[in-house]
Amino acid sequence: MTSLRIRPVRPGDLDQVAAIEEACFPPAEAASREALAERIAAFPDSFLVAELDGTLVGMVNGCCTDSPVIRDEMFHGTGLHQPDGANQSIFGLDVLPAYQKRGIATQLLRALIAASRETGRQAVILTCKEPLIRYYETFGFKNDGPSDSTHGDAAWFDMTLRLGN
Numbered sequence: 211m212t213s214l215r216i217r218p219v220r221p222g223d224l225d226q227v228a229a230i231e232e233a234c235f236p237p238a239e240a241a242s243r244e245a246l247a248e249r250i251a252a253f254p255d256s257f258l259v260a261e262l263d264g265t266l267v268g269m270v271n272g273c274c275t276d277s278p279v280i281r282d283e284m285f286h287g288t289g290l291h292q293p294d295g296a297n298q299s300i301f302g303l304d305v306l307p308a309y310q311k312r313g314i315a316t317q318l319l320r321a322l323i324a325a326s327r328e329t330g331r332q333a334v335i336l337t338c339k340e341p342l343i344r345y346y347e348t349f350g351f352k353n354d355g356p357s358d359s360t361h362g363d364a365a366w367f368d369m370t371l372r373l374g375n
C-alpha cells in the first residue's frame with residue numbers, strides 16, 4: 211500500500227529536493243542547490259514536497275510578491291520575497307520522471323492553491339512553456355500571453371489564477 215503525503219519542506223529535505231530539481235529541469239533552468247537551500251530557509255510555507263512511502267518524489271515552490279507577474283530577478287535569490295505579498299508565485303513544479311502522469315503534480319498544485327487561498331492571497335502566478343498552458347488552464351489559470359522572462363533562454367507565458375480574496 212503506497213501513501214502520498216503533501217507537506218511543507220524541511221531543511222533536512224535539501225539533498226532530495228536538489229536531486230529532483232536536477233532530474234526535472236535542464237541545467238539552464240534548474241535552481242542550484244544553494245538557491246534551493248535559500249528558498250527552504252526563506253519561504254518554507256510556500257515550498258511543498260510530495261512524499262511517497264518516505265521518499266520525496268516531487269515539489270512546488272515560489273516566493274510571495276505584490277508583482278502581478280514573475281520577473282527573472284526573483285529567481286536570483288530570495289531578496290524579493292514579500293511574506294505578506296498579494297500573490298503566490300510558482301518558480302517550479304517538478305515530479306520525478308518515474309512518478310509522472312499519476313496526479314502527483316496535481317495534488318501539489320491543489321495544495322499550494324488551497325494554502326494560498328487560506329492565507330488570503332489574491333492570486334497564484336506562474337510562467338510556463340507553451341505545451342503546459344492547457345494543463346494549468348484545467349486548474350483555472352488564465353493565459354496572460356508571452357512573458358518578458360528570458361529564463362534559461364526559453365519562451366514563457368504568464369499564467370494567473372485569481373483566488374477571489
Ligand SMILES: CC(C)(COP(=O)(O)OP(=O)(O)OC[C@H]1O[C@@H](n2cnc3c(N)ncnc32)[C@H](O)[C@@H]1OP(=O)(O)O)[C@@H](O)C(=O)NCCC(=O)NCCS
Nearest residue numbers: 234235301302303304305309310311312313314315316345
Ligand atoms: C509538469 C510536471 C510537473 C507534471 O507532473 P505530473 O505529476 O506528471 O502531473 P499530473 O500527473 O498531475 O498530470 C500530468 C498529466 O497526467 C495526467 N494524469 C494525471 N493522473 C493520471 C493518472 N492517474 N493516469 C494517467 N494520467 C494521469 C494528467 O491529466 C495530465 O495530463 P495532460 O498532460 O494531458 O494534461 C512534470 O511533467 C515535470 O516535472 N516536468 C518537468 C518540469 C517542468 O516542466 N515543470 C513545469 C514547469 S514549472
